[in-house]
Amino acid sequence: MFVRRIAVIGTGYVGLTTGACLASLGHRVVCADVDAAKLERLDRGEVDILEPRLAELVAEGRAAGRLSFVRGAAAAVRSPEFAAEVVFLCLPTPMGVGGVADLSIVEQVLREIRPLLQPDAVVVNKSTVPVGTAVRTAELLDRDDVTVVSNPEFLREGSAVQDFLAPDRIVVGCDQQDAAERVAALYARLGAPTVLTDAASAELVKYAANCFLAMKLSYVNAMAELCERLGADISDVTEGMGYDRRIGQSFLQPGPGWGGSCLPKDTQAMLQVADGADFEFRLLRATIDTNTRQRQRIVDKVRVAVTGKRDGSLSRSRIGVLGLTFKSGTNDLRDSPALAVAALLRQAGAELIGYDPVLSTDGADGADLAGVSMVDDPYLAAKDTDALVLLTEWPEFRSLDWARLAEAAREPVVVDTRNLLDAEAARRGGFEWIGLGRPVAA
Ligand code: UGA
Secondary structure, three states: OOOOEEEEEOOOHHHHHHHHHHHHOOOEEEEEEOOHHHHHHHHOOOOOOOOOOHHHHHHHHHHOOOEEEEEOHHHHHEEOOEEOOEEEEOOOOOEOHHHOEOOHHHHHHHHHHHHHOOOOOEEEEOOOOOOOHHHHHHHHHOOOOOEEEEOOOOOOOOOHHHHHHOOOOEEEEOOOHHHHHHHHHHOHHHOOOEEEEOHHHHHHHHHHHHHHHHHHHHHHHHHHHHHHHHOOOHHHHHHHHHOOOOOOOOOOOOOOOOOOOOHHHHHHHHHHHHHHOOOOOHHHHHHHHHHHHHHHHHHHHHHHHHHOOOOOOOOOOEEEEEOOOOOOOOOOOOOOHHHHHHHHHHHOOOEEEEEOOOOOOOOOOOEEEOOEEEOOOHHHHOOOOOEEEEOOOOHHHHHOOHHHHHHHOOOOEEEEOOOOOOHHHHHHOOOEEEOOOOOOOO
């Protein structure tokens, strides 16, 4: 295998995972960021992101002298002892005006590194970027001797290292075959199926995959609602569907709606791209609308749990919220459906007490998180509540002591939006359990 000199610009989720994993494959990697405090922490081996094995790989890479951290893109691309052959751009592409991805940070970095890139360098877009960005990047670089390659990432938070080192596929897009092959060769040791294609297709794969995943979930959430109306059980329906290999068992779990830093942003961006191409992507619009509606649907379920009526009032009710991160296994709150549901409950007049196993209140019980008064103990979150609502699928919620919760609560009823809990155990503890897409008495 060729060992390459690699610069990774941006040490966020994608950048840090990419840098640490490429170093673990034997490459020499310099990671850059503009956040000096974060770099100091990384230099001490401290990783802020809650991600299995990441801190370990960072430590191993540093100890082996294959991974280092510097301030600023320029220093990563060229220094007296290092000239990068491959430069990975792992930069934020936030949702800009009208849902279009904002590329200003990418553009600023390109201006900075342009004069420093060694001849024959390859610049790799790893961030999710609109179709056409590779072309735009090449224009901004304006260097005939440098090639731009699109190589989207497919990492899930909470299993990013695993997803990087055992990927379902590698996608590399470039109109120049040799540059594409050079990037694909970085991953050769992983033995993953590799799709070599043009830049626009590679850029589109990422959006197409994320929008499809979002569609799958909206479909399941809609199906769960239908199950409730028909007296069917969504768990059995999805299990039965999932044995069809064309569908698969994964990503079929109903919930409070999909969120996080990727699916909401990418579905909106795709919609804009489609609009721009004069294509009315109705299926995608329905996917997004179904997701927005799902949050309101959870609020309605809480309303029924508390008042017995779909139009009952939640004002002066007190609701305990279990879980606020956008999914379990992460401390990320970005676009968390739990926060969205909490905001709607607040609007409806409820008082909210929250507990999340990874969100510490630093001893200050009652610390406010977007209108939710946070406590460090799930039993405190149940105190005097009219209902509990479980919004994030933290496995430890399964071992809660329901009898103890029932003693703390005013009304022992729990709305389990992830169908996570052992309904029988909750009932034995005196709780009424309300799931999603389950027959009422199940
Ligand atoms: C997602 C994709 O899964 C990755 O493949 C992609 O690389 C990444 O976005 C990205 O674009 O960077 P991630 O945002 O980490 O990964 O989160 P997911 O695990 O996909 O979960 C997204 C949302 O769907 C969460 O709110 C989660 O709770 C929800 N979900 C997921 C369900 O409600 N049910 C499921 O069965 C699975």
